[in-house]
Structure formats: C-alpha cells, structure tokens
Amino acid sequence: MSRIEDLLERMTLAEKLGQLTMTASGYAVTGPVIAGDSTESIRDGTIGNLLNMIGAGPVHEMQRIAVEQSRLGIPLLIGLDIIHGHRTLFPIPLGETAVFDPATWERTAREAAREAAADGLAMTFAPMLDVSRDLRWGRTAEGPGEDTLIGVLMAHAKVRGFQGDDPSAPDALAACAKHFCAYGPVMGGREYAAVDISERTLREVHLPPFEAAVKAGVETIMPAFTDLNGIPMTMHIPLLRDYLRGDLGWDGVLVSDYNAIGELIKHGVAADLVEAATLSLKAGVDIDMMAGAYRHGLPIALERGLVTIDEIDTCVRRVLRLKERLGLFDDPYRRGRKAEKADAIRQRRELARDVGARSITMLRNQNGALPLDPPPRRLCVLGPLADAAAEMRGPWFAASEPDDPVSVLAGLRDGFPGTGIVHATGAAIDDTDETGIGDAVALCDDADAVILCLGERANMSGEAASRAYPELPGRQEALARAAIARARARGTPVIAILFSGRPLVIPWLADNADAILAAWFPGSQAGHAVADVLAGRVSPGGRTPISWPRALGQVPVFYGQRPSGRPMDPKDPYTSRYLDVANDPLYPFGHGLGYGRFTYANLRLSTDTLRECDVVQIGVDVSNEGEREAEETVFLFTRDKVACVTRPLLELRGFAKIRLDAGRTGTVEMSLAGSELRFLDAGLRGVFEPGDVEVLVGPCADRAQLLGASLRQI
Numbered sequence: 096m097s098r099i100e101d102l103l104e105r106m107t108l109a110e111k112l113g114q115l116t117m118t119a120s121g122y123a124v125t126g127p128v129i130a131g132d133s134t135e136s137i138r139d140g141t142i143g144n145l146l147n148m149i150g151a152g153p154v155h156e157m158q159r160i161a162v163e164q165s166r167l168g169i170p171l172l173i174g175l176d177i178i179h180g181h182r183t184l185f186p187i188p189l190g191e192t193a194v195f196d197p198a199t200w201e202r203t204a205r206e207a208a209r210e211a212a213a214d215g216l217a218m219t220f221a222p223m224l225d226v227s228r229d230l231r232w233g234r235t236a237e238g239p240g241e242d243t244l245i246g247v248l249m250a251h252a253k254v255r256g257f258q259g260d261d262p263s264a265p266d267a268l269a270a271c272a273k274h275f276c277a278y279g280p281v282m283g284g285r286e287y288a289a290v291d292i293s294e295r296t297l298r299e300v301h302l303p304p305f306e307a308a309v310k311a312g313v314e315t316i317m318p319a320f321t322d323l324n325g326i327p328m329t330m331h332i333p334l335l336r337d338y339l340r341g342d343l344g345w346d347g348v349l350v351s352d353y354n355a356i357g358e359l360i361k362h363g364v365a366a367d368l369v370e371a372a373t374l375s376l377k378a379g380v381d382i383d384m385m386a387g388a389y390r391h392g393l394p395i396a397l398e399r400g401l402v403t404i405d406e407i408d409t410c411v412r413r414v415l416r417l418k419e420r421l422g423l424f425d426d427p428y429r430r431g432r433k434a435e436k437a438d439a440i441r442q443r444r445e446l447a448r449d450v451g452a453r454s455i456t457m458l459r460n461q462n463g464a465l466p467l468d469p470p471p472r473r474l475c476v477l478g479p480l481a482d483a484a485a486e487m488r489g490p491w492f493a494a495s496e497p498d499d500p501v502s503v504l505a506g507l508r509d510g511f512p513g514t515g516i517v518h519a520t521g522a523a524i525d526d527t528d529e530t531g532i533g534d535a536v537a538l539c540d541d542a543d544a545v546i547l548c549l550g551e552r553a554n555m556s557g558e559a560a561s562r563a564y565p566e567l568p569g570r571q572e573a574l575a576r577a578a579i580a581r582a583r584a585r586g587t588p589v590i591a592i593l594f595s596g597r598p599l600v601i602p603w604l605a606d607n608a609d610a611i612l613a614a615w616f617p618g619s620q621a622g623h624a625v626a627d628v629l630a631g632r633v634s635p636g637g638r639t640p641i642s643w644p645r646a647l648g649q650v651p652v653f654y655g656q657r658p659s660g661r662p663m664d665p666k667d668p669y670t671s672r673y674l675d676v677a678n679d680p681l682y683p684f685g686h687g688l689g690y691g692r693f694t695y696a697n698l699r700l701s702t703d704t705l706r707e708c709d710v711v712q713i714g715v716d717v718s719n720e721g722e723r724e725a726e727e728t729v730f731l732f733t734r735d736k737v738a739c740v741t742r743p744l745l746e747l748r749g750f751a752k753i754r755l756d757a758g759r760t761g762t763v764e765m766s767l768a769g770s771e772l773r774f775l776d777a778g779l780r781g782v783f784e785p786g787d788v789e790v791l792v793g794p795c796a797d798r799a800q801l802l803g804a805s806l807r808q809i
C-alpha cells in the first residue's frame with residue numbers, strides 16, 4: 096500500500112482536518128509563536144500547514160515537532176508570500192513585467208526560490224496572474240498588467256522558475272497561481288469588492304494565464320477573495336471543480352485565501368462556519384487558510400450528512416501528495432540544511448541591480464535631458480522618495496529588512512562619485528505640509544540637473560490599497576511645480592522619477608518635466624539601478640505593461656478595447672469620445688523610450704495566406720538612429736477586421752528584442768501560428784475564421800506608430 100493510503104487509513108478525523116488547515120505563525124525573539132494556536136496543535140496533528148515563518152531555524156524547529164513528536168509524523172507544508180524575492184528583492188511584479196523578457200522572469204523566480212528554500216520554506220503564494228485594467232486597484236502592483244498574453248507568459252516563466260524541473264529539489268518551491276480568477280475587475284477598482292463581467296471576458300482575458308500555469312505544472316492555486324458574477328470564488332463549483340479539475344484535469348492543491356472560507360458568511364451564502372466549510376469542500380478547496388472552518392466546521396458537517404468522509408479524504412490525499420512531491424516525507428529538512436554561499440548571494444544582488452535598471456521605464460525625455468553623461472558637476476535631488484530605502488521594497492517584502500535596499504540618494508552618491516549632490520525632501524509622501532518646499536527648491540539654483548523622486552509609499556499599492564485619486568499624493572505636485580519653475584528660470588533640466596505600484600495620473604508633470612522615469616518599486620538595488628540608468632550605463636529597458644491614463648475618468652483604458660459603431664471622429668460629436676479629454680491614454684501599453692532612437696521599415700510576411708495549421712514568419716528592419724547603443728522591444732499585434740463577433744482593436748501576439756549600436760540596422764524575426772488567431776464565436780466555441788487580418792508591428796500599442804501588412808486567413 097502506498098504511504099499516503101496507509102496514512103489515510105490510520106488518520107483520525109482531527110488529523111485529517113489538520114492536513115487541510117493552514118495557520119499563520121510568527122517568530123518572536125524568544126521563539127516561535129503560532130498565532131491563535133499553539134505548537135501543541137502541531138504536536139497533536141491538528142495543524143498540518145503554516146504560513147509566514149522566516150528563517151531555517153524556526154522552520155526546522157516547527158518541522159521537528161511535526162515529524163518527531165506528532166503521532167503520525169507527517170511533515171508540515173510551510174509557505175510565505177515570496178512575491179518578487181525573499182531577502183533580495185527584485186522589482187515588484189508590475190515593474191518586472193516591464194522588462195518584457197520571460198527568461199528574466201523565470202530567473203528571478205528561480206533565485207527567489209533558492210533564497211527562500213535556503214530559509215527552509217517549501218511554498219510561495221505566487222505568481223499573481225490577475226490581469227488589471229484599473230489602476231485604482233492596488234494589487235495592480237503584484238501582477239502582469241493589462242494584457243492576457245503577458246499573463247500567460249508570466250505564468251509559465253514564474254511556475255518554472257519557482258518549481259524548477261523537480262519540485263522536490265532542495266532549492267525548489269511549490270508555486271501558487273493566484274488569485275483564481277478575475278480579481279482585477281473589482282467594481283470601482285475597490286479592493287475585495289464584487290466582480291461582474293461577461294463570460295466572454297472571463298474566458299478571453301482572465302482564464303488563460305491560469306490555464307498556462309496549469310500547463311506549466313503549477314502545484315497549487317488560490318481562489319480569489321471575490322464574488323464573481325454572484326458566486327464567491329472560494330465556493331465556485333463551475334470554475335474550481337468543473338473547469339480546473341474537470342476541463343483542465345488539474346489535480347493540484349487549492350489553498351483558500353486568508354480567512355476566505357469564513358468570509359463566505361459575510362458574502363451572505365453561508366449562515367455559519369459549518370455551511371461555509373461545506374461549500375468550499377464541495378468546490379474542492381483543499382486547504383483552509385486561517386478560517387479554522389474545516390477544523391471546527393467539518394466534523395459537524397459530517398455528522399449532519401452535509402459532506403462525506405470521501406470528500407474529505409480526497410482533499411487530504413491531494414495535500415499529502417503535494418508534501419510527497421515536495422520531498423518532505425523523504426527529508427523534511429532538505430530545504431534550509433545548507434546556508435547559501437556568499438557568492439550566490441552576491442550574484443543575486445547583481446541580478447537585482449540589472450533587472451531593476453532594465454525595468455525602469457522612460458516615459459519622456461525632452462531634448463536629450465537623459466542620460467546625465469558626462470556626469471554633472473552638481474545634482475540637486477529632491478522629493479520624499481529620494482532617501483527612502485524601505486519604500487523601495489514595494490508592498491510585499493518577504494524576509495527583507497527595511498534598511499537593506501539602496502536608496503536613490505545612496506545609489507547616486509555611489510554612481511556619480513565626482514558630482515556634488517545636494518538633497519532635501521521638500522514634502523512628505525502624503526501630508527499637507529508645504530513649508531519645506533521653498534527651502535528645498537532653492538537648492539536647484541546651483542545645480543546642473545534636478546532629480547525629483549516622487550510617488551507613493553510602498554503600502555499605497557498592493558493588497559488593501561485601492562486609491563480613488565491615484566495621483567501624486569500629498570503636496571508632491573506642488574513641490575514639482577515649484578522645482579520646475581525655479582529650474583526652468585535657469586534652464587536647468589528636471590528629471591522626475593516616479594515610484595509607484597501603478598500608473599499615476601500625472602497630466603501636468605507629463606507636460607512639464609524634461610524627463611520622466613517610471614521606476615515602479617525596484618527592490619533591494621533600487622538606488623544603483625536608478626543611478627545606472629541616469630548615468631547612461633544602462634539604457635532604460637522598461638516598456639509599460641499597462642496604459643497610463645490622461646484622466647481618471649478614462650479608466651478602464653487599455654489597448655485591447657473593442658470597436659465602437661461610432662468610432663471617435665473629432666468632427667462629429669455623436670461619436671465615441673469625451674467632451675473634456677482625448678480617448679487615447681497618455682502613454683500606451685508598451686510605451687517606453689531608451690537612449691537609442693529606433694525607426695521601423697520593410698515589414699514583410701513569408702506568406703499572404705494562412706491556414707490554421709500554418710505559421711507565418713514576420714520580419715521587420717529596425718534602425719537605431721540615435722547616438723547610443725540601446726535595446727528595442729518590438730511588439731507584434733493583429734487586428735481581425737471582419738469576424739462573426741467583434742474583436743479587439745489590437746491583440747498582442749508576441750514581442751522580440753533587438754540590441755543595436757548607434758547608426759546600425761538589424762532585422763527582427765517573429766512568427767505567428769494560425770492557431771493563435773482562433774477566438775470564441777457567439778456561442779463561445781473556439782473558431783478559426785477565414786478573412787482578412789492585419790499584422791501590425793512597432794514599438795507600442797499606439798496604432799499610429801505601427802507598420803501594417805495584410806494576411807488572409809483561409
């Protein structure tokens with residue numbers, strides 16, 4: 096008999112429910128503390144999984160209690176939110192997405208897994224794959240931005256990165272695709288609010304990244320907190336049981352979100368924990384994180400005949416199988432046994448610096464304000480994010496220390512050794528005090544360039560961080576206006592660096608700063624990454640994975656909108672438009688400047704007809720007409736011109752990179768398979784339809800900047 100079946104036969108009901116329970120823990124100076132419970136519960140087998148432990152010592156200490164002191168010796172599964180690094184932080188996911196490089200996405204996950212596994216952990220609650228088209232929603236920071244294909248590629252890269260080839264390896268973690276599904280379109284961009292979207296949008300936009308995670312072999316999935324079209328995801332039988340387990344044949348572990356099973360009561364679908372636990376179990380949720388609903392509710396549900404022991408056993412089996420696949424039965428201490436070598440840590444820091452710099456997205460650069468090369472004699476660095484190491488970590492920081500990141504100021508001092516740097520905060524991130532602005536901007540007078548470090552506090556994005564005014568908070572715009580006025584009087588360029596977990600609404604700044612860099616939250620090596628870009632050692636490689644609106648009223652503004660029967664015509668008032676703002680975003684999806692200047696020519700296709708089984712090769716010549724070497728990201732879109740249902744105005748099909756010296760021309764080759772052009776017809780069945788499709792290639796989702804060619808689907 097297998098180990099798992101043998102265990103199942105010997106387990107009491109309480110022990111079974113222990114395997115379906117995950118509880119938060121902490122580590123106090125005096126030793127481990129388990130929130131709301133005690134190590135006794137691990138010893139008696141009624142808690143089988145933990146979250147939020149840090150450090151190999153405490154993790155092994157807990158594991159020892161489970162393995163050596165509990166009756167059946169079943170090892171614990173211990174997880175943490177390792178979202179974009181563990182001790183060494185890479186840019187936040189939205190920032191890392193801007194790099195548009197799946198190999199990098201995989202590599203940072205691999206490194207995060209190594210570092211976390213060296214701390215004894217076996218699971219991360221990542222990647223987050225929620226497509227977000229509403230910047231009010233703070234969790235936009237944690238995800239892949241507005242595009243589904245990017246979500247798909249991210250899913251694949253991150254699952255592979257975290258889990259590696261063999262999840263039982265001592266440096267691998269179980270990944271957790273979250274939050275399943277369609278958490279991004281919460282009503283009004285308000286965290287935890289209900290979601291009401293069409294079946295088509297669900298299938299076309301929100302499900303594909305999760306399907307990709309399943310294909311990549313993701314071990315666990317977390318249902319979203321939210322209510323989707325009237326059914327909370329934590330009990331969503333059609334999507335959890337029928338789609339994930341049925342259609343996709345996925346047999347991994349479903350872990351509820353934090354207390355989400357208990358919250359079914361507030362959703363108004365369960366009267367008490369017994370009913371809540373019943374609903375989740377029926378939907379196939381295996382682990383109850385933090386609600387205690389399974390432990391306390393299921394024994395009663397069983398007694399009342401609401402659930403069966405078989406249903407419980409099915410979940411226990413899945414959890415034990417996961418522990419087995421992670422190698423925990425064979426050696427529960429395999430992770431965290433060896434401390435990492437200094438060299439590995441050093442290389443990881445270098446990677447964080449490299450990815451940090453490449454994620455920086457240059458939104459504007461007038462008159463070659465950047466790079467600062469040769470280095471200026473004097474730099475004036477203003478703003479509340481200049482000397483704010485802890486904020487550079489972003490909203491999820493795992494086991495990193497607040498003073499670990501390199502602040503912008505420290506990075507600039509290091510990166511511009513011969514430059515005199517003066518600094519003042521001028522205004523706080525988020526209060527109404529303007530009294531520091533005058534003295535601060537006076538420092539601009541003697542500078543050759545002014546750097547404004549502006550944006551959000553790290554916790555103004557991420558979970559529970561929706562904003563109705565996603566602008567520069569506090570008096571930062573007043574600081575920017577004063578600094579720009581002062582500097583302009585002397586012809587001094589002003590460079591604004593924005594730190595945020597979302598696009599910000601910055602119409603004034605966009606017209607008035609000489610250069611704008613979206614730095615997102617770059618992580619541990621923030622200051623060095625910023626200095627590398629400012630000095631011109633690295634050409635900014637970021638391309639925004641989400642549109643930046645001109646005004647909040649445009650939201651949701653995203654490139655993949657569907658056509659209107661009355662498309663915008665400036666001469667005709669009865670067309671789809673605003674009275675007071677343009678339709679297009681301030682910066683479209685994919686926008687980002689570098690230190691090169693690229694032009695596109697000679698778009699060519701290997702064929703002008705395409706069957707579903709064919710692949711068309713697409714070539715385009717790209718020239719760097721700028722004065723510096725740089726890398727360009729080339730995007731490939733299609734537009735299906737006439738179809739049986741309306742198709743988005745643009746659909747991303749891929750992207751490629753080309754690095755070119757100044758004055759050089761190169762060719763970018765991409766391919767497009769006919770099968771990628773399938774879409775859902777009126778009955779939501781996948782079809783490949785004959786007809787014309789435009790192939791569009793260029794630097795971003797701005798139609799005017801794309802070269803087009805025609806292809807006939809046959």
Ligand code: BGC
Pocket residue numbers: 146176220273352353558
């Ligand atoms: C978040 C999840 C996270 C979990 C565990 C929840 O509040 O929604 O994303 O994984 O907490 O920390």
